[in-house]
Amino acid sequence: xxxxxxxxxxxxxxxxxxxxxxxxxxxxxxxxxxxxxxxxxxxxxxxxxxxxxxxxxxxxxxxxxxxxxxxxxxxxxxxxxxxxxxxxxxxxxxxxxxxxxxxxxxxxxxxxxxx
Numbered sequence: 001x002x003x004x005x006x007x008x009x010x011x012x013x014x015x016x017x018x019x020x021x022x023x024x025x026x027x028x029x030x031x032x033x034x035x036x037x038x039x040x041x042x043x044x045x046x047x048x049x050x051x052x053x054x055x056x057x058x059x060x061x062x063x064x065x066x067x068x069x070x071x072x073x074x075x076x077x078x079x080x081x082x083x084x085x086x087x088x089x090x091x092x093x094x095x096x097x098x099x100x101x102x103x104x105x106x107x108x109x110x111x112x113x114x115x
Contacts, residue, residue: 002026002104004095009109012085020080020109022095028076029053032098036069036080037105038091045094049080063089085113 003025012018020036028034035050049059049069057069068081078095090113095106 001102002031002097002099004097004104004106006093006095006106006109009093009111011112011114014086014113014115016085016113017081017083018085018111019082020093020095020111022078022080022106024076024078024097026076027073028071028078028097029073030099032100034071034078034098035096036067036078037094037096038089038111039094039108040091046091048093051078082111085111087113087115089113 005023008020033050033052036048037045038048039045047060048063049067051057051069051071059067066084071078092108092110094108097104
C-alpha cells in the first residue's frame with residue numbers, strides 16, 4: 001500500500017504556471033511507476049504524465065512541452081511543473097502510484113485556469 005497527498009493546486013490566469021507536489025508514504029523508487037492524472041466532471045480520468053522507477057518519463061500529447069514530471073526520491077515526492085496553462089487544463093489533478101501489486105490515487109488537488 002501507499003498513501004499519496006497532493007498539494008499545489010489553485011486558481012491561476014491563462015498563461016500562468018503552477019507546480020503540483022505529491023508526497024508518498026513510502027520510498028518512491030520502490031514503486032513501479034508514478035503518474036499524474038486529471039479529471040473534469042463528467043469526463044474520464046486522463047493520464048497527464050508518468051515516471052517509472054527507472055526514471056523514464058512520459059507526457060501526453062495535450063501537455064507535451066508545457067508540463068514536466070519530475071521526482072525527488074530523498075523527499076518521496078513527485079512534481080508536476082505546469083507552464084503556459086490554458087482554460088482546458090482546468091481539472092482535478094490526481095497523483096497515482098503503482099506498487100506492482102495495485103494502483104493507488106491521492107485525493108486530488110483542484111487546478112482552475114481563468115481566461
